[in-house]
Amino acid sequence: MIRSVYFLLGYCLLSFGSWANTSIESNSSQREDLSKMLMHLTDSLKEDYDLNLLPQVRVLREQSKQLGAKDLQARSLLLEGLIRQHFGDYKHSLVLHNDALNIAKPLNLPTLEVQIYLAMAQLEMDLERFRYAQQLLDQAYFLITKQVAADKAHALMGEYMLWQGSLYLLKGSYRQALVTLNDATLAEYTLLTSKLALARAWAHLSIGEYQKASKLLGSDLVKQSVLKRNLHLRVRYKLTSATAALQAGNFATAIDTAKQALNDTFGTRFLTEQSLLQNILAGAHAQLGDFEQAHLYLKRFALSQQALNLQKRNNKLLQLEAQYSLAAQKQQLSVLEKDNALQAQQLIQHQQQIDNAHLAQQRGVLGLLLIVLVVGFGYWRWHNKRYLITLKQQVAERTEELAERNKRLQALSFTDSLTGLNNRHYFFSVIDAQIKPDASTNSEKQEMIFCLLDIDHFKKVNDTYGHAAGDIVLQTIADILKQCTRESDLVIRWGGEEFLIVMPNMTHNEAIEAVERVRRQVECFPFVVNEQPIQVTCSIGFAPYPLMNGAKSTLSWEQVIELADNGLYMAKKEHRNAWVGLQSLNQPLNSSIKQLNEDYRSLINSGQVIASTSY
Template sequence: NTADTRQSLETELNGATPQRQISILQQLVTENFKSDPPYALQHADTLISLFESTGATGQDYLEALQQMATLQVGQGLLDEAKANAEKLAAGAQLLAERNRHIQSLKTQGVIARIQSDYDGALDYFQRAAALARQHDLPDAAVQVEYEIAIIYYFMGKHADAIELLKSIQPKVEQANNQLLAGKVLNILGIVYANQSRFEESLDVMLTALEIQKSLKNKGAQQALLNNIGVTYNRLGKIRQALDIYIESLDLAVELKDVQSEALALINIAAIQQDLGDYEPAQANLSRGMAIARQLNDKNLIAQGLNSSAEYYLVKADFAKAIQLSIQALTLADSSGDKTTAVKPRQNLAKAYLAQGDIANALLYIEQAITIAAELENKSNLSKLYKQLADIYQQDGRYAEALSAHKRYSELNNEVFNNESDKKMAALRARNESLQKDRKIEAMANEQKVQAIQYQNELTLRDQVSAQAEFQRYIFAALITLLLCVLFMIYRRRLQTRLNKQLSQLVKDRTRELAAKHIELERAYTVMETQSLTDQLTKLHNRRFLMQKLPEDLANTPADANEQDFVFLLLDLDNFKQVNDTYGHTAGDLILIQFSDLMKQVFRSSDYTIRWGGEEFLVVMRHMNRANAPAYAERLRRTVEQHNFDIADGSSINMTCSIGFACFPDTQGESPILSWNQVIDVADICLYAAKKSQRNAWIGVEKLAAHTGFQDLISDMSLSVAANQVKIVSSIAADEIVWD
């Protein structure tokens, strides 16, 4: 029929007067506007040429311009649409046609938005809103505010978008504008989803879908289906998402909406890739990308490039993945849409990590984290922190890995516990009870119908057969009731099982996280221990003493018994000769054996430290200083009597010299020397032991009050002569050489 009408109108067109031609073209454009946009576009073009050739500027001309611009936007002919919208604005101003002027500004805003010029779009829409308010056109104002909210969303200003949408909602309801109500709910759903408020998002979008279905508005249904798909995807329900995207693709094809078709194809490809269906994914992706490139839609191209990059990541072609991700990143950054700017960075970090390029992996993951934090997308952020932890771990930076991992698990818990489970359960329960109510209502209706039929039949039949019929009816009703009860029991069981599975999932996740933490903490402890140990002798090193001793001294009460600290410095005699004669390896072996002898002689609670080279320090804690000479002598004798193995199978004898001093340096009076200075005094004693005879020990048991550290250091023999120092030694006092 439509074809026939078209045919006869087209035939009539040729011979008609200009006036008649205009009315035929108007009819062709209006009738085909929705059902066949390319056809309508072609005739709108002719119509406008006709108007312009006759110099017309009236209402009909403006209407044609508006139709034309709208059709061109729908077909992706943005430059042409913009030119017509500008003509419309000029014409509308000339005729003081406010509504049309607002309409033209709106169209220009939409074009700027599609071209990703969000500042420009915001400017057009704000001008349109101001115009609407100025001329008291509330309906038009609300329409434009809705467009502004969309721009806020694109700019990543989510809080502003939500606030504006919520202020629009009551106005839309008051005006009973179902169409706009559906759109407002849709975009609200998208913004919620971007804030990881997925349940609220799903809730409003499903309501919006109902509205659009009741309005039979397929275009809006198509857009909603796409967004619902995205939300299912974010919730990890990828099969539901796939079904919804396929429904959305069918509708886009039916509507000849190429942009939506491309979007659905790219979305389908991404899910198929997740499911491991690489071949169909590649086919859909290249179909979608071809359309996106034709439309020059930067966001879509960037999304498609991301999917391709992910494909190459899976295939371990990291160079290709990097190349595609950098293209996607450049496009996303130039379009200013932050929501598409995270993914390429995430993929780059993965690819660089796989290539062992930690610096670049860190660079991109940190950028991704900054952007995701700005967008307040917690679920995304939590994944990014996990990736960051993996990078640090691979780099051996366990402390940083641990803290990134902690951040990941905090965020993960926030998203998980964001009452998500409760809300999901509530939502599910609400849907189920709605369905149940509907079923019960349907059964009740059925029964009513049956009852009426039964009444009718009753009048026709005799009493006896009616009685039998009645019994049968009661029986059927009972069976129906029984089936209802069984169905309800079954649903409840199913629900319980689902809840169990969910809580098991949470437990498993928590266990996994705990195990990971223990692993990282263990690695961290090993690293700490290594940094405090000497690699050759496995004794403690200087760093250990600096870390431990101040704390020990602080925890020792000044007035307690047996609370002396004795610092012994030990040095092997003529060790250089051993190295020179038997080689460095033999020297190393002797150092190790010497360390073992130290461990035999001293208590396990004493600190045995490799002080440097062939010099060692022992710190004996919590002891009576009167016992120090016995320990020094025992070590001297043990070393003297020991046969040190050297690498060639033979053994040699060695001796050592020892100097020691006690802390606190005075007893009962306030101490003069710090523990560091006490070690310096022990060093003077060691030096004197070497100088006097070697294979000997000299110690300072205590100092007289008011002895100066400088005096001791500059000339010990004077302090000894003045009886300011109490010396104990294996050498006779008059044989000690101090200088």
């Protein structure tokens, strides 16, 4: 009987060994699949960043964590951090980079550590924290020169020189940037070579050496195949080419190239490139004597700079939140380590009790072992299937969560926080599509009305009742505008106490009815501030688009808004609680748009400009 039991135990141990080998082979196959998935995602991100890749990166991270592949887990954290960093989510990006670094350091993977330090340096440069960026670059350089293998150090050194040169460019040290970037020769790395060449060209342009910059842009170092695949790199190439043409005096070429690049930036987050291109267009038009267009692009450049400054301020606030989150996370990790130590001690004591029990009940354990093996194998199969089902559910839930967060991020960037209306940033992102000619009919869209509304004596409300009262008035006016306009109309918080309403497919007479309805609704609305009723009125100016100044001359939408603003100013100066609406120009005006704005009232009185008023 005893011999039979030992025989059965030996058979079970052999079966367990065979199963263990099969499990090891399965883990090896899973790791190979995850490595291929990592390579695919890395190659995709080299061409361009896509938010749709985030669910795949998260699946890679979770499976790597489950498998115990810490190197793959750290690389997936780095990829997710780079995607979020590209789209401005600096708070979560900083946390992800630090998590990746904490995993990579104990693994002694200097190549991965260098990549993480370079990514963190790029983030610090985006936040204009140049001193911290230089410290991270110095750490990366130390690892490259001291610990990274020679076959991998060449490419990493090229990446380091690119970001070190970029840091010098941001700090205004253009000669140092050229010295750093000229040391990088990477003919075999197509994408990196193109980036280095563009950075060197920009450094030459910064010190006025446009001939050298033009030579670099036309060389084989800038690969056209790379530019076709990478939108951001293509925009940077056109920006650099336009700047070189402007410095060389080829103003027409500079205008054509800058306009092409500006069209590529619509609907993207490339605000820095947009502002630089608008500045180039303003300078080129000014050199050609087209001061009207130069003034137009200078205004757009000023608006883009305001948006950039606001974005930088928000990014710094998010970075402070991320530092606070990291400190809280470290504190939680310290508490968890103490709990783990206590649990480990309890496990040791429990193991000692089990060993003592095994010594006393050796024969019973032999039979129990067989049962445990069978039950354990069944439980493993059941747990594996349950994990796969749970993983699929998590992927679906997190994909929906990402889509919802993307919607919220876009809504925050396009919405005024006080009134809930869309802001100027949203208006500039959609206005070109609103007025774009209809390709099927080869004609402009139907007439639309640009209307500017300003609250009368708003400063008096703030001074008398306080800014909180002014906020209540602004919110109420916004609610009135929502009620008095159509779903197809755009209602924009233009700035301060001023609102912009864009009403497509509307005639002048219909516009008169609409603005009069708004004026009456504001005048009659019972505003109550601090339990005191107050009287609030508004003044309105509007103008139609398109507006012809002669047979072939059409005013731009920016100029139409200026005319609506002149009507608003005239209504406030003459009467208040009134509106002035431009209908048309009676005959082509020989004067410029600037003179038209200055002589607006006299041109209306002389009949050269046809307008309607409420007074």
